Each structure stands twice: as C-alpha cells, then as structure tokens.
Amino acid sequence: MFILNENEPTELAAYLRENNWLEENETINSIAKPGEGNMNYVLRIVTTKHSFIIKQSRGYVEKYPQVLAPANRVLTEGAFYTKIAADFDVQDAMPKIIAIDEANNLILLEDLGKSNDFTFLYDLEEKIQEKELHQLVGYLNGLHQNFQKEIIDEELSNSAMRALNYEHIFEFPYRDDTGFDLNTVQKGLQEIAITYKNDVELKLKIESLGSLYLSKGKYLLHGDYYPGSWLKTENGIKIIDPEFCFYGLREFDLAVFIAHLYLTQQEKSKIAYIKNNYLYFSELNSEILNGFIGTEIMRRLIGLAQLPLKMDLETKANLLTFARTLILK
Ligand SMILES: Nc1ncnc2c1ncn2[C@@H]1O[C@H](COP(=O)(O)OP(=O)(O)OP(=O)(O)O)[C@@H](O)[C@H]1O
Ligand SMILES: [Mg+2]
Structure with a gap:
C-alpha cells in the first residue's frame, strides 16, 4: 500500500509517475500542507507543469490516530465529486476530480489555489x-x-x-x-x-x-x-x-x-x-x-x-x- 508522506518526495514522485500523474519530463517543485485539516492526509503538489491536491484517508483520524474512522472514506468523497461533475453549476462551485486510486484510498483534486x-x-x-x-x-x-x-x-x-x-x-x-x-x-x-x-x-x-x-x-x-x-x-x-x-x-x-x-x-x-x-x-x-x-x-x-x-x-x-x-x- 502506498502511504502518502510529505517527507518522502522520492517515493511520492515514483508513485505519481507510475500512475501517469507525473509526465516523463515533469518534476515536483514543492510539497506542502494546503491548509488545516483533522481527518485526512492532504497535500498540495506543485510540479514544473501545474499543481494539484492529493488526499488520502486512513483507518483513523489523522490528528487523533487513536480515533478509528472508515479507511476508504475518501473514495466516497471521490464518488461524490464524480457524480456532481455532471452539473455545471454545482461543479463550478467545487474542485474537479482528477483521479481516484481505489487500492490506496487516495484522490487527486484540482487545486483551487491558496485560500x-x-x-x-x-x-x-x-x-x-x-x-x-x-x-x-x-x-x-x-x-x-x-x-x-x-x-x-x-x-x-x-x-x-x-x-x-x-x-x-x-x-x-x-x-x-x-x-x-x-x-x-x-x-x-x-x-x-x-x-x-x-x-x-x-x-x-x-x-x-x-x-x-x-x-x-x-x-x-x-x-x-x-x-x-x-x-x-x-x-x-x-x-x-x-x-x-x-x-x-x-x-x-x-x-x-x-x-x-x-x-x-x-x-x-x-x-x-x-x-x-x-x-x-x-x-x-x-x-x-x-x-x-x-x-x-x-x-x-x-x-x-x-x-x-x-x-x-x-x-x-x-x-x-x-x-x-x-x-x-
Ligand atoms: N481542492 C483544493 N484546493 C485548494 N485547497 C484545498 C483543496 N482541498 C483542500 N484544500 C485545503 O486543505 C485543507 C484540508 O482539506 P480537507 O478539508 O479536504 O481535509 P480534511 O482532512 O477532510 O479536513 P477536516 O478534518 O476539516 O474534515 C482545506 O481546509 C483547504 O485549506
Ligand atoms: Mg474532512
């Protein structure tokens, strides 16, 4: 299982490349937490070409690891984003879903910018x-x-x-x-x-x-x-x-x-x-x-x-x- 970790850029780049989310000649410029969150592991990846948000859910609450939570919850979030993409106005008010990795409980989202x-x-x-x-x-x-x-x-x-x-x-x-x-x-x-x-x-x-x-x-x-x-x-x-x-x-x-x-x-x-x-x-x-x-x-x-x-x-x-x-x- 791939574990998202801000401090392991080499593994992260390899994972992204394997999934074709990073092109041959594209490299990562920076990896950072985009904002405050408690439940999941969320990062902003800035590459030489663009930026995106990557979100992984684990079997517990990120900020309180002793509190258990459904490990695959981000897949439901991914399914929601996939569904609402059909409606222009609702989609327009939310980030676009870029990819879903069911095996690793992970989604990629459009980066709405620092906000x-x-x-x-x-x-x-x-x-x-x-x-x-x-x-x-x-x-x-x-x-x-x-x-x-x-x-x-x-x-x-x-x-x-x-x-x-x-x-x-x-x-x-x-x-x-x-x-x-x-x-x-x-x-x-x-x-x-x-x-x-x-x-x-x-x-x-x-x-x-x-x-x-x-x-x-x-x-x-x-x-x-x-x-x-x-x-x-x-x-x-x-x-x-x-x-x-x-x-x-x-x-x-x-x-x-x-x-x-x-x-x-x-x-x-x-x-x-x-x-x-x-x-x-x-x-x-x-x-x-x-x-x-x-x-x-x-x-x-x-x-x-x-x-x-x-x-x-x-x-x-x-x-x-x-x-x-x-x-x-
Ligand atoms: N698509 C996006 N574009 C820009 N910033 C984002 C995006 N998604 C998340 N963020 C930033 O990352 C933070 C954490 O994201 P999110 O709320 O999805 O995580 P979470 O772990 O589910 O949080 P919570 O514990 O509040 O439920 C957000 O508050 C926001 O600042
Ligand atoms: Mg949340």
Missing part, C-alpha cells in the same frame, strides 16, 4: 456578506434540486461515516461517561453541559432526530456544510470536503448551515436571507429543520468536535438554551 476557509468567522469579529450567502445558498439549491432520486437505493449511503457522525452529533454530547472534561475547553462549561446531559425530554427528542439523520432520503447532501468546508478563493466561494455526503433529508444540510450562522453570531437578517433564498424552504419540515439546527449548535458547544470559537461562557449558555428551545418546540 482560507471561513473558520475566521469563529473569531466573532467579521460578518458574512450577503453576496457570499447568495453563493452558499445557491450551491445547496443546485445540489438538492439536480441530484434527487426517485427510487432510493444504496448509492453514496456512506453508512460508516454516518455512524461516526451520528455518535458525535446525537450521542457523545449527552453522555456523562466520556472522560472529556469540558472545563478544559472553557472553565464552567462542564457544569452548564450537565443540565443537558441529564435532560430526559431533550435526549428523547435528540434520539428521534438521530434516527432521521440515519434514515435514507431522496436528496444528495454535502453532509458537512459549515465554514470549514467553504473556501474563499479569487473566483468566489468554493465548496470542499464532501466526505460526509449521503442521500438524506435536505433539512440536515440547511440546518448545519444555519446553526453555524447562529454560532458565529450573524445578524437575524442573514438567517432570514437563507430562508428566503433557499428555493424549497416551504417544502421543508420545520420541526425537523429546527431540531437539526439545535442539535448542531449543542454538539459544537458541548460535544467533542469543538470549534475555535471565541465566545464567552454566558453567550454559550444562552445559545444552548436557545438550541434546546429549537429542538423541543
């Missing part, structure tokens, strides 16, 4: 612009509309990744035996979280929302539609990292999107903008949508997948109360 994602929003200093929201909602409009299925099957079911996400969204935050002390994130957070961990009514509702997340649906979802998956490039916003994609309920993508607008303290008008510009908003089930919004807010505040969020404890407590209301109303 930041939108995680700067967690500094709570900047607001997202309406023209950016326009692109972000537009992407979901296209994805949800153009890839819907009449007959639900196993395509892109991504069950193992979904099971992993299920645990982190719907279970872990409400357990008190995880050994994860939230006071190491922020002093006092653990005490606030205990109320929710002991909240029977809330936990029952979360369990039923979890079942809906695990159920199959007609719509192709990105599955992780949050600021870390949005790149601010010279050519507008591009969407990356669909490794949690699946066919499911549209409410889920939209809810994650909206939850992160609350988490980054965007104005009410921005949330209204999404509701007004998402073309199928009136078709959505508002109880499920609000439930998923609340669950995403909660898991980002009291779960393991913490954000670089510069928010004081009182604001977090208020947001948790709000999230609970969204879930239970």
